[in-house]
Amino acid sequence: MKIFQASLCLLSLLLILPSLFAASSSSEDFDFFYFVQQWPGSYCDTQKSCCYPTSGKPAADFGIHGLWPNYKDGTYPSNCDQTKPFDSSTISDLISSMKKSWPTLACPSGSGEAFWEHEWEKHGTCSESVIDQHQYFQTALALKQKTNLLGALTKAGINPDGKSYTLESIRDSIKESTGFTPWIECNRGGSGNSQLYQVYQCVDRSGSGLIECPVFPHGKCGAEIEFPSF
Numbered sequence: 054m055k056i057f058q059a060s061l062c063l064l065s066l067l068l069i070l071p072s073l074f075a076a077s078s079s080s081e082d083f084d085f086f087y088f089v090q091q092w093p094g095s096y097c098d099t100q101k102s103c104c105y106p107t108s109g110k111p112a113a114d115f116g117i118h119g120l121w122p123n124y125k126d127g128t129y130p131s132n133c134d135q136t137k138p139f140d141s142s143t144i145s146d147l148i149s150s151m152k153k154s155w156p157t158l159a160c161p162s163g164s165g166e167a168f169w170e171h172e173w174e175k176h177g178t179c180s181e182s183v184i185d186q187h188q189y190f191q192t193a194l195a196l197k198q199k200t201n202l203l204g205a206l207t208k209a210g211i212n213p214d215g216k217s218y219t220l221e222s223i224r225d226s227i228k229e230s231t232g233f234t235p236w237i238e239c240n241r242g243g244s245g246n247s248q249l250y251q252v253y254q255c256v257d258r259s260g261s262g263l264i265e266c267p268v269f270p271h272g273k274c275g276a277e278i279e280f281p282s283f
């Protein structure tokens with residue numbers, strides 16, 4: 054009888070074990086990405102100011118900040134794999150596009166590599182179950198083309214002219230053009246004014262397209278925000 058009970062116990066353990074492992078590996082994983090773009094005018098007109106990259110002043114367009122794996126509960130993994138450092142030789146075919154679409158504005162001036170390295174190590178390494186380093190950067194570049202934020206805004210008469218626009222009109226114009234509601238992050242300009250700083254869009258786990266956000270970040274803008282020139 055004892056042997057029977059013991060083997061039954063062992064059998065149920067064997068049945069349970071795989072599902073325990075499945076649960077723990079999926080908790081190491083992620084549910085969706087935030088694709089985050091920054092308005093350079095709003096990064097640069099703060100009290101802290103900015104530095105143009107060594108390749109020169111970027112275009113007056115949104116630039117990529119990052120592609121961030123996230124959980125549906127609002128938390129997120131970071132720095133997931135120290136064994137996969139940033140290696141610019143794996144993305145040599147993308148560097149010229151990255152300089153245009155993913156420019157760095159932090160001081161001191163740099164080529165962008167330090168920014169891309171930070172984003173890869175903090176966020177990119179957490180998406181390795183789905184995309185490798187080359188795909189990570191390529192996916193972000195493709196999303197920037199596809200979302201065309203500045204096009205969406207200007208089509209609705211919202212221009213980077215230092216004027217104020219309602220948060221609702223900004224959100225609606227991006228929803229109208231992309232099909233999905235974005236989340237807008239504001240910061241403060243030199244005179245303390247609230248302004249359009251970053252746009253968050255949600256992307257499915259494979260990085261192939263926009264989705265409705267399972268959860269929005271915290272924080273809020275005023276009802277009217279400035280869209281600074283750059």
Ligand code: 5GP
Pocket residue numbers: 087121122123127128129130175176270
């Ligand atoms: P901040 O505190 O300025 O909002 O964010 C600092 C950094 O934390 C961001 O640049 C990003 O690397 C990370 N971060 C902030 N919020 C989120 C989030 O909701 N999801 C993910 N994945 N990263 C975030």
Ligand code: 5GP
Pocket residue numbers: 091096118119156157158159167168171172175
């Ligand atoms: P995150 O906020 O994504 O964790 O970190 C952003 C890091 O990248 C900071 O250490 C910041 O100094 C650096 N960085 C370099 N260039 C830029 C830029 O153009 N925009 C932002 N937001 N951060 C930059």
